[in-house]
Amino acid sequence: MSSNISPQAIIEDGAVIGDNVQISAFCFVSSESKIGDGTSIAHNTCIYGKTTIGKNNKIFSHAAIGSIPQDLKFNGEDVELIIGDNNTIREFTLFNPGTEGGGSKTIVGNNNLFMGYVHLGHDVIVGDNCIFANAATLAGHVVIGNNAVIGGMTPVHQFVNIGDFAMIGGASALSQDIPPYCLAEGNRAILRGLNLTGLRRHLERDDINALKSAYKDLFESGNALKEAAFKILETNANTYVEKLCTFVLETKRGIPFERKKS
Numbered sequence: 001m002s003s004n005i006s007p008q009a010i011i012e013d014g015a016v017i018g019d020n021v022q023i024s025a026f027c028f029v030s031s032e033s034k035i036g037d038g039t040s041i042a043h044n045t046c047i048y049g050k051t052t053i054g055k056n057n058k059i060f061s062h063a064a065i066g067s068i069p070q071d072l073k074f075n076g077e078d079v080e081l082i083i084g085d086n087n088t089i090r091e092f093t094l095f096n097p098g099t100e101g102g103g104s105k106t107i108v109g110n111n112n113l114f115m116g117y118v119h120l121g122h123d124v125i126v127g128d129n130c131i132f133a134n135a136a137t138l139a140g141h142v143v144i145g146n147n148a149v150i151g152g153m154t155p156v157h158q159f160v161n162i163g164d165f166a167m168i169g170g171a172s173a174l175s176q177d178i179p180p181y182c183l184a185e186g187n188r189a190i191l192r193g194l195n196l197t198g199l200r201r202h203l204e205r206d207d208i209n210a211l212k213s214a215y216k217d218l219f220e221s222g223n224a225l226k227e228a229a230f231k232i233l234e235t236n237a238n239t240y241v242e243k244l245c246t247f248v249l250e251t252k253r254g255i256p257f258e259r260k261k262s
Contacts, residue, residue: 069122
């Protein structure tokens, strides 16, 4: 009863609306939706299907949240979209739920910024504190860690994995995995080094220096990538280096970098 819902909004019976929710005119909220406390939904936004939206999210006008997957195999299965707390979702964004073949869920964490025209495909998983610039587009099954930045006009291929604190430059095209803490750009995108700007905001100098040494051994030494990762893990106890090397060992799509000529 404490929410502010425009009489010109369409809220289907069964929708669960929290306290202090604002829903503007010409919005649509489906019967299976759940909207958390303090969330605001601007004009002409549609919330479809089984969509759960957490607390204190700001959803701007003309967003399409929870519309069916853009997957020809989808046949009306029971799938859902789950969005955490304190996210900003700007104009004309498109978020799809999961598919049966991908776990049936698209999951978005907390404190993320999705700028205009961002697309999250089916079965995408996004961590916390990420930034997606205008018209960044994620295909199905993409996994994004925490504190990642995806530049504007950048498409990300299906099944790509992007690690914590990674940054992808604008107008890139990414088809392979990007390890945590790294910077990539280009069409096709390749590693250009560490995301030092982001790391300096969050990590201690000793940890950054350890990552610099590991990056050099992995990607600039000319040694076999996985052999280098195993060797580093045997001798380095730094938590961030361990995470970087483990990602290298577990990658499914490979890592794009320029190999040194022997």
